[in-house]
Amino acid sequence: MHIPDNYLSPVTCAVMTAAMVPVWAFAIKKVKKELPKAKLPQLGIGAALTFLMMMYNVPLPGGTSGHAVGGTLIAILMGPSAACVCVSVALLLQALLFGDGGILSFGANCFNMAFVLPFAGYYLYKFIRERVKSKSGEYAGAIAGSYFGLVFAALLTAVEFGLQPLLFRDAAGQPLYCPYSLSVSIPAMVIPHLLVAGPVEAAFTVLILAFVKKVSPDLAEPLPGKKTRGVWGLLLALVCAAPLGLLASGTAWGEWGMDEIAGLAGYTPAGMASGFSFNALLPDYSVSGLPEVLGYILSAVLGTAILVIVFKLIASRKKPAGQH
Amino acid sequence: MADIPQWLTRPEPYEPPKDRDRFLDRSIVSFVTLLSRFRSQSALERDLLWVSPVSKLAAAVLYVVLVSLARQFGFVYLMLAYAAVLLALLPARELRRCLAGAFAAAALAYLILLPSALAGSRYSITMIPAKAFVCVSFVNLLSRTTRWDRLTGALRRFRFPDLFIFVIDITIKYIALLGEFALQMLYALRLRSVGRNRGKYGSLAGAAGTLFLKSRAMSEELYYAMECRGFTGEYRTARVRPTWRDGVFWALNAGLVLAYFALS
Numbered sequence: 001m002h003i004p005d006n007y008l009s010p011v012t013c014a015v016m017t018a019a020m021v022p023v024w025a026f027a028i029k030k031v032k033k034e035l036p037k038a039k040l041p042q043l044g045i046g047a048a049l050t051f052l053m054m055m056y057n058v059p060l061p062g063g064t065s066g067h068a069v070g071g072t073l074i075a076i077l078m079g080p081s082a083a084c085v086c087v088s089v090a091l092l093l094q095a096l097l098f099g100d101g102g103i104l105s106f107g108a109n110c111f112n113m114a115f116v117l118p119f120a121g122y123y124l125y126k127f128i129r130e131r132v133k134s135k136s137g138e139y140a141g142a143i144a145g146s147y148f149g150l151v152f153a154a155l156l157t158a159v160e161f162g163l164q165p166l167l168f169r170d171a172a173g174q175p176l177y178c179p180y181s182l183s184v185s186i187p188a189m190v191i192p193h194l195l196v197a198g199p200v201e202a203a204f205t206v207l208i209l210a211f212v213k214k215v216s217p218d219l220a221e222p223l224p225g226k227k228t229r230g231v232w233g234l235l236l237a238l239v240c241a242a243p244l245g246l247l248a249s250g251t252a253w254g255e256w257g258m259d260e261i262a263g264l265a266g267y268t269p270a271g272m273a274s275g276f277s278f279n280a281l282l283p284d285y286s287v288s289g290l291p292e293v294l295g296y297i298l299s300a301v302l303g304t305a306i307l308v309i310v311f312k313l314i315a316s317r318k319k320p321a322g323q324h
Numbered sequence: 325m326a327d328i329p330q331w332l333t334r335p336e337p338y339e340p341p342k343d344r345d346r347f348l349d350r351s352i353v354s355f356v357t358l359l360s361r362f363r364s365q366s367a368l369e370r371d372l373l374w375v376s377p378v379s380k381l382a383a384a385v386l387y388v389v390l391v392s393l394a395r396q397f398g399f400v401y402l403m404l405a406y407a408a409v410l411l412a413l414l415p416a417r418e419l420r421r422c423l424a425g426a427f428a429a430a431a432l433a434y435l436i437l438l439p440s441a442l443a444g445s446r447y448s449i450t451m452i453p454a455k456a457f458v459c460v461s462f463v464n465l466l467s468r469t470t471r472w473d474r475l476t477g478a479l480r481r482f483r484f485p486d487l488f489i490f491v492i493d494i495t496i497k498y499i500a501l502l503g504e505f506a507l508q509m510l511y512a513l514r515l516r517s518v519g520r521n522r523g524k525y526g527s528l529a530g531a532a533g534t535l536f537l538k539s540r541a542m543s544e545e546l547y548y549a550m551e552c553r554g555f556t557g558e559y560r561t562a563r564v565r566p567t568w569r570d571g572v573f574w575a576l577n578a579g580l581v582l583a584y585f586a587l588s
Contacts, residue, residue, distance in 0.1 A: 004429060006455040010392050028487075040487065041550060044494025045543040049536060051499050052506055055358060056532055057350035059524045067354075077536060089488075089495050096475070097467045098361070099425050099460045103388050170395060174447035179440040207529030208536065216537055 001069070001157055002094065003109055005102030007178045008160060009168045016160070017107025023084065023115045030081035046082060047089035050074050054090070058200050068197075068204040071113060071153075072121030072146035076209060080122040087114035108160055112153045121149025139206050146205035147198045151190065154197070158182070158189035340519035347524070348514055355507040362500045365472055375573045376566045377470050377478035383577055384466040388459050390584050399587040400454050406580070407461040414469070422464040430457035472496055498542065506535050 008016075035042065053070035075083035088110050094100040101109045125145030129138045162182030165175035180188070375383075387403060394400050411419055433453040441449035467475070476492050509531040521527065 004433075004456060005388055005459045006392055006433075006452050010389065013392075040491065041494055041546045042543040044491045045498045045502070045539045045546065047491060047495040048498035048502050049539040051495065052355075052502055052535065053532065055351065055354045055503075055506075056528060057347040057354065058528060059345070059347040085491070089491055093492070093495060093499075096463070097365075097472060099429070099463045099467070102459070103385060103463060104392055170447065172447075174445055175440075176395065176447070177452075179437065179445045179448040203525055204529065204532070207525055208533045211529050211533035212536055215533065 001109075001113060001154060002091075002101030003105040003112075003157060003160070005104050007102075007164070008105050008108055009164060009177050010104060011168070012160060012164065012177075013102075013104040013106075013108055016105075016111045020107045020110050020115065023111075024088065027081040027084040031079075031085055034079065034081070043082065043085055044089075046074065046078050047086040047093075050083075050086045051090040051093065056204070058204055068201050069113065069117065069150060069153075070201075070204065070208075071117035072125065072142070072149040072201070073205040073208055075118035075122035076125055076142060076145070076205075077212065080119050083118035083122070084114050087118060112156050112160075116156055117149045117153040120152045121145040124148055139210065142206045142209050143202040147202040150201045151193050151198050154189045154193035155186065158185040161185040161189070343517070343520045345517060345521060345524065347528070348510065348517065351528075352507065352510050352514065355503055355510060359500065359503050359507065362503070365467070375569045377474040378481045379566065379570045379573050380466050380470055381475060381478045381482075383573065384462050386577060387462045387580075390580065391455050391458050394455075394584065394588065396587050397451065397454070399584055400451065400458060402583055402587065403458045403580075404454065407458055407465070410465055411461060414465075418468045422461060422468055425464045426457045426461040429460040430454070432456075494546070498539070501542065502535060502539055505538055506531065509534060 031043065050070065053073070054067055056067060058068050071083060071087055074086055078086065091101060091109050091114060092106065095103050095106050095109070122145060125141035128141035128144055131137070132140060159182065161178045161180060162185035164178040165181050168176045170176055178185070391400060391403050394403075411422055414422065430453040433456040434449070437445075437449045437452055473493065473496075476489050476496070479489055479492070480486070513527055513531055517527070
């Protein structure tokens with residue numbers, strides 16, 4: 001999911017970095033409040049752990065393997081703000097020292113993997129854990145959080161790629177950066193994450209969490225914090241959509257076709273919203289004429305429905321146990 | 325002398341059932357590659373292509389920005405030639421590694437963009453792989469010719485907070501330390517996985533979970549060790565002074581910026 005340089009325009013990179021600045025400021029402020037100043041070495045070691053988690057190859061069906069990201073896991077174990085700082089440092093080192101992910105696209109990579117992934121994953125985990133107060137509730141939260149956190153981040157990466165040919169073309173109409181529009185980039189990124197990378201991430205996360213809880217239960221205690229409210233999904237969707245809005249506003253002074261923007265960018269917020277919030281999945285979204293997008297939205301509907309079904313089944317299993 | 329019992333003389337061929345555990349080999353390879361990268365950089369006695377790390381870092385960012393902004397192949401070609409000259413100055417081992425990374429990035433870009441080229445987008449297929457090659461070459465030149473502690477020291481000059489540099493320094497050291505530990509666990513898992521391992525995910529999660537617990541223990545030890553030495557949460561990094569070579573280098577960079585405007 002690391003975006004290299006030259007696939008996103010420098011303008012997009014600047015916007016994504018600008019969007020990341022308040023997030024970093026918030027995360028550092030929160031971490032400083034939660035962590036005593038002298039205990040800050042923990043952050044460095046947490047970042048090293050984050051870096052190494054991405055190096056484990058996890059078995060996939062058919063004897064192949066892929067690697068997990070572990071962003072939600074780090075957020076569950078260390079808190080989302082600490083995870084944001086740790087993943088950002090790990091990404092910086094990957095870009096600067098290993099040439100993995102671009103230097104200009106560092107802000108965009110941080111937005112996707114250090115902000116959206118751990119925060120979305122963690123709050124979904126917390127949301128479920130608070131409502132299903134049992135061990136299975138916690139694990140269901142970890143599975144759903146890590147799965148959807150990763151898929152959200154992949155979706156966002158795809159949207160960033162997909163906006164490039166709409167916004168940045170030369171005089172001859174040739175795309176200057178990533179040439180694939182949203183209708184190609186979204187299915188190409190989201191479907192493999194829905195089907196393969198997401199389940200791998202969820203399995204890796206829940207098994208490590210179970211291991212840590214078994215071996216050292218005091219370390220895996222839930223972090224103290226305010227109870228999450230139902231509006232978190234909406235807020236998150238708004239936050240994530242904000243920099244995209246900035247990008248779309250650039251159409252007024254660019255050299256691209258307005259009709260194209262109106263036709264394609266029009267559905268983007270709908271796609272975003274359905275990816276980020278339960279309540280936003282209304283049936284009246286206009287998807288006519290865009291079969292790939294329809295396919296993606298259907299996948300999101302299916303994924304969310306499965307989540308709700310699992311959630312309900314766990315809750316209903318818990319009730320009879322409580323009555324006995 | 326007692327006779328050897330007959331059961332001891334009988335050959336007992338044991339063929340463990342074959343298992344698909346490439347994930348273990350791959351994990352081991354990725355950790356070994358990572359650790360060898362750490363060793364090779366700490367073995368650098370002095371920085372190659374000597375200008376100050378501050379200049380190198382600033383120039384690498386400048387080059388990436390210029391190449392990303394460039395719309396004419398002429399400028400990208402100029403930067404390609406410049407990168408080639410710098411690469412040619414490296415010792416063969418470092419050169420090979422820099423080139424491998426750059427070629428991999430260019431090949432990946434080519435592969436990704438091939439369908440769009442078939443659909444008629446000629447600009448992307450020529451520009452993006454070339455740009456990717458140039459950018460990755462410059463980043464590799466930076467990280468392969470400079471010791472990483474000097475590179476983090478250079479970040480100080482860009483007004484990065486001390487706390488941030490402190491966290492990065494610790495991260496680099498502990499990637500190596502925790503990486504060694506993770507590798508030992510993977511070797512142990514490899515040795516114990518004879519025949520079919522039915523709990524692949526479980527064993528891998530155990531190794532990764534232990535790594536987390538180890539990281540917690542290490543961070544406590546580090547904190548106590550630092551506190552014993554009088555650490556109060558303040559961290560200062562040493563400054564590196566620029567020399568006349570930096571002056572020459574920045575004159576060259578000014579020339580490249582002018583060339584960017586002349587060629588676009």
